[in-house]
Amino acid sequence: MRYALxxxxxxxxxxxxxxxxxERSIQETLQQALGTLLGCEIAVTGAGRTDTDVNAFEYIAHxxxxxxxxxxxxxxxxxxxxxxxxxxxxQETIAVADDFHARFDACKRTYHYFIHFKKDPFVxxxxxxxxxxxxxxxxxxxxxxxxxxxxxxxxxxxGADSKTTLCTLYEAKWEFYRPxxxxxxxxxxxxxxxxxxxxANRFLRNMVRAIVGTMIEIGRGRMKAEDLPExxxxxxxxxxxxxxxxxxxxxxxxxx
Numbered sequence: 001m002r003y004a005l006x007x008x009x010x011x012x013x014x015x016x017x018x019x020x021x022x023e024r025s026i027q028e029t030l031q032q033a034l035g036t037l038l039g040c041e042i043a044v045t046g047a048g049r050t051d052t053d054v055n056a057f058e059y060i061a062h063x064x065x066x067x068x069x070x071x072x073x074x075x076x077x078x079x080x081x082x083x084x085x086x087x088x089x090x091q092e093t094i095a096v097a098d099d100f101h102a103r104f105d106a107c108k109r110t111y112h113y114f115i116h117f118k119k120d121p122f123v124x125x126x127x128x129x130x131x132x133x134x135x136x137x138x139x140x141x142x143x144x145x146x147x148x149x150x151x152x153x154x155x156x157x158x159g160a161d162s163k164t165t166l167c168t169l170y171e172a173k174w175e176f177y178r179p180x181x182x183x184x185x186x187x188x189x190x191x192x193x194x195x196x197x198x199x200a201n202r203f204l205r206n207m208v209r210a211i212v213g214t215m216i217e218i219g220r221g222r223m224k225a226e227d228l229p230e231x232x233x234x235x236x237x238x239x240x241x242x243x244x245x246x247x248x249x250x251x252x253x254x255x256x
Contacts, residue, residue, distance in 0.1 A: 003069065004062045004096045005030075005044075010087040011055045012125065012247055018049050026050075026088065030061065033083040037076075038065060047102045047254045048109065051206060053246035055126065058091075060254045062102040069093075108170065108255040111208045113196040114248045120192075122181050127193070128248040134219030136174055136194065142218050142225035143172040145232070146198075146211065153235035155214070157206035157243075165235070167207075171199040174215075206243055213241035 007030075015023035019031075027044055034042040046061040069076050073093040080090050114127035117134075146169050153165035174196055178189030196212055214231065217223040223231075223241070231239045 001066075001068060002062055002064050002096050002098050002100055003073075004060060004094050004100065004102065005090055006092040007059050007061065007088060007090050008057050009055060009059065009089070011050060011053045013087065014052070016049060016051045016054065017046050017059075027061075029085065029088060033080055034063060036083055037080055038070070040065075045102050047106050047251075048203070049205065050251055051209070051246050051249075054249045054251070055247075056251040058253050059251055060102045060106070060256075062096065062100060102254075105256050106254050107201060108199055108253075109201075109203060109251065110171075110197065110199040110253040110255075111203070112250045112252050113198075113208060113212045113244070114250070115194040115196070116192055117194070118192045120179075123179050123193070126248060126250075127179075128245050130194075130216070132216065132220050134194075134216065135221060136176075136219065138221075138225045139215045139219045140174050142215060142228050143174070145225070145228040146172045150232060151235055152204055152207060152232065154231055154237055154240045155207045155210035156204040156237065157210075158237055160205040162204055165204060167200050167202050167204065169198065169200045171197060172211075173197050208249060209243040209246060210237070210240050212244045215241070216244065217241040 009026055015025050017026045019025050019028045027046060031042055031044050042063050044061050044063045047059055050056060071079060077090045077093045115130045116123050116127045117130055149166060149168040151165050152167050156165055174194060176191050177193050177195045179193055182189050198208060218225050
């Protein structure tokens with residue numbers, strides 16, 4: 001039978017989702033835990049790759065097991081969590097159709113990237129400390145040029161092996177927010193905390209971080225929002241901005 005897992009993970013200390021030789025990955029860690037619990041070798045397929053240090057709130061993966069699980073799904077989730085390290089948490093285990101595919105059946109993925117503009121010890125691990133003054137209105141204007149189906153090759157990491165660089169972006173926006181700890185203390189985040197939200201049917205390797213890096217260039221005035229269509233048309237990674245750090249990036253939702 002095939003089972004789907006909904007999980008969240010802190011990507012720091014991991015070399016991304018996918019198994020890499022001699023590196024710690026989310027996929028391998030999960031497979032080892034499943035193998036320990038079920039007493040056999042288990043292969044796990046995820047909704048997609050996440051890069052080094054990138055986090056996930058709601059990641060979907062599936063695995064096959066001959067027969068019915070030896071525990072009810074709720075108990076199975078509890079026992080699997082007891083084996084996994086603190087950085088990985090299984091939220092739900094469910095039986096799915098045998099032809100369900102965590103990666104290929106996904107129709108929409110949403111990422112969030114967090115930025116803060118003042119020194120803050122409580123968000124530093126999961127937000128990028130930006131020391132530049134940014135024109136957020138210009139960055140917001142630039143978002144309109146990302147929407148729709150187009151070639152995003154200029155945002156793909158060099159050396160990637162994608163069969164196509166066409167993607168369909170459904171949403172791209174910047175919003176100020178208040179960190180959860182400040183909310184609990186009744187403090188106002190003001191304009192010191194900024195979040196980028198982007199949704200698409202698929203993403204290229206390093207794509208979100210490259211988009212944010214390009215937006216930073218626009219916010220700093222080193223590029224105009226209206227230059228973005230030309231950058232996209234160039235299909236040249238060198239024309240876009242540098243990639244921002246991965247620790248501030250979160251995969252927050254996968255839809256089927």
